[in-house]
Amino acid sequence: MTLVRSGCTLFLALGAALAAPKPTFYKDVQPILERNCVSCHRPGEAAPMAFLNYKQVRPYAAAIKMSVSQRRMPPWNADPHIGQFSNDRSLPEVELKTLIDWASTGATEGNPKDAAPVNREFAEGWSIGKPDMIIEMPEAFTVPAKGTIEYHYVVLPTGFTKDTWISAAETRPMNRAVNHHIIAFVREPGSRWLRDAVPGKVFIPTKGSGEGSASGFLTGYAPGTVPSQMKPGQGILVKAGSDIVFQLHWTANGTEAQDKAKLGLILAKETPKERVLTLQAINTRFEIPAGADNHPVDAKMTLHADTTLEALIPHMHVRGKAFAMKVKLPNGDIQDLLHVPTYDFNWQLSYLLKESKKLPAGSQILATGWFDNSTNNKFNPDATKVVRWGDQSWEEMMIGFFAISVPVETPVIDILRPKKKAPVSPSAGGLD
Ligand code: HEC
Incomplete structure (x- = not known):
């Protein structure tokens, strides 16, 4: 008994020495929420509840722990190994851990004096x-x-x-x-x-x-x-x-x-100096068989002038499961641009390239969407139907939108259509 007790004391003492101090709302949690969450979690924005003060956040402590550990919040679906994006919302590992530790240790308030000044510059x-x-x-x-x-x-x-x-x-x-x-x-x-x-x-x-x-x-x-x-x-x-x-x-x-x-x-x-345009690699002719659980559909678009790639925006509906975008350069090389392993229809996310990417004339944007038309997909309204292109959410779409920039002098038509070949001598003519 004595042994056990002393063992316990020793363990407690060690534990106290090793464990970081218990995170508190004001000192540790609020700054993380301010940086990563309140852009949506404030009145008038997308999220149904505000996270502006302890009183508002405390009831959600367990839900916060759950949603951040499953990486459902903040919404961000790109595979971190492919591409780098300036609007990457994913929580850094340390911040994730702080939120989880806080929720697991009683979600304490702490001392309001520890709070860093809150710097909110949201235009109403x-x-x-x-x-x-x-x-x-x-x-x-x-x-x-x-x-x-x-x-x-x-x-x-x-x-x-x-x-x-x-x-x-x-x-x-x-x-x-x-x-x-x-x-x-x-x-x-x-x-x-x-x-x-x-x-x-x-x-x-x-x-x-x-x-x-x-x-x-x-x-x-x-x-x-x-x-x-x-x-x-x-x-x-x-x-x-x-x-x-x-x-x-x-x-x-x-x-x-x-x-x-x-x-x-x-x-x-x-x-x-540069004009920004949103274009699309689109495929409107597909059939997703009833019950298919991983049906791929491809789309592509060729850029006939020199352009600079700025952003990628996958778009599918409720049967959308995963999405990938690549570029095929004129020399035949294929490079990965974006991989969204778990596409979520509820979040129409755009991925802004951290470093914009020069694409020589003749580059081709390739997009692939995978569709789950089986009963495994909880959003699937009807797994017995063949699904085709359409506006409504039970129909499907397959679009890889992307934004490019070009010098303002570049005519849009030169991007969309191959340049007419220079007139050839009449003797060689007749083929164009
Ligand atoms: C881009 C906007 C946006 C950002 C950024 C965001 N949220 Fe949310 N959040 C939402 C919306 C919209 C909902 C309600 C819809 C839903 O549940 O999917 C929600 C729901 C929640 C919920 C309750 C439902 C659930 O999924 O558990 C929690 C908890 C939550 N968010 C925590 C956070 C935390 C913590 C952060 C920051 C680390 C964060 N959110 C960042 C938009 C956002």
């Missing part, structure tokens, strides 16, 4: 800072309580009388409970896309309501997305007389609700 309601210009739907849309809601579009004139360069763009819903996503496109003057839409009114395209497509992607909103923010010297061009087109996807959640989308723009102070 916007994460790009105060916009120079806000373009907003003039009236709210009533989202019905039930049923499937087609994609709606709203055309809103910019009123730009001259070509305008954008250095940041952010789009936001009013009601995140029913807003599944918003994409803000640019429609250049003369485009026939959605030509029957009345500006400011929601519109559902039908056959014949306008051929063509968007002239450009500006920015998007979905859980986990980051707004489009250009590096110094870069911008997105919106030509004079262009319209903004919102593509809106609402999902009924059992209660009728109102929603409205808005777009905030920060205008470039001077003409940028």
Whole structure:
């Protein structure tokens, strides 16, 4: 008995000497939450609960421990061994351990005097800072309580009388409970896309309501997305007389609700040197067999001019399981760009390259998505159906969006199409 007791004391003494002091909220935890979590976990942002003070955080201590140890929070799905991304949200190992230790040792408050000054510089309601210009739907849309809601579009004139360069763009819903996503496109003057839409009114395209497509992607909103923010010297061009087109996807959640989308723009102070464009490696012709649990679909796009790769944005729906992007250089070399081993439809993440990558003309972006159409996939609404391309979330998409920059002088058409060969002498002609 005595032996055991003394053994115990010894163990306790050793334990106390070896163990780091118990982490406290103010000293250890709050700074981690401020850096990694409150961008979403504060009022008006994506997460349903705020983590701004001890009272708010304490009830979630166990949930925090669970979600960070499973690497569900913060949302970030890229394989850390492939590519490096400037917006990498994954928690460093030490911070992960501190959060877990804190939750496991009683989630104590500690002394408020230990708190580092909290440096929150969130512009109210916007994460790009105060916009120079806000373009907003003039009236709210009533989202019905039930049923499937087609994609709606709203055309809103910019009123730009001259070509305008954008250095940041952010789009936001009013009601995140029913807003599944918003994409803000640019429609250049003369485009026939959605030509029957009345500006400011929601519109559902039908056959014949306008051929063509968007002239450009500006920015998007979905859980986990980051707004489009250009590096110094870069911008997105919106030509004079262009319209903004919102593509809106609402999902009924059992209660009728109102929603409205808005777009905030920060205008470039001077003409940028480089233009940023979002392109896509897309495949609309696929069939995912019923029950298939790992069905690959490929997509690719060739870049016919010299470009610089800036960002990668995988897009699939609920059967999306994994995603990879690579580049095939003109010399035939294939390089890995991104691997998302566990794709999660709920998080539409963009991966911004830490170091942008020069791609010589003729490079090809390759994307592969793997789909799980089996009953193993808990998000699968119906494992007995063959699934094809479509807008709705029970249909599928296979798009590897990517952003590139090019010198402003590069005509977009030169990127998309092979350059016409120089005219050959008439005697050799006839083949082109
Ligand atoms: C990009 C936005 C974002 C960031 C950054 C983020 N969260 Fe979340 N978090 C959410 C959203 C949205 C939900 C609710 C939806 C869900 O549960 O998936 C959520 C839910 C949670 C939940 C409750 C549900 C669960 O999954 O256990 C916890 C706990 C949580 N987050 C902890 C954290 C912590 C800790 C951090 C930082 C280390 C963090 N989150 C960073 C958006 C974010």
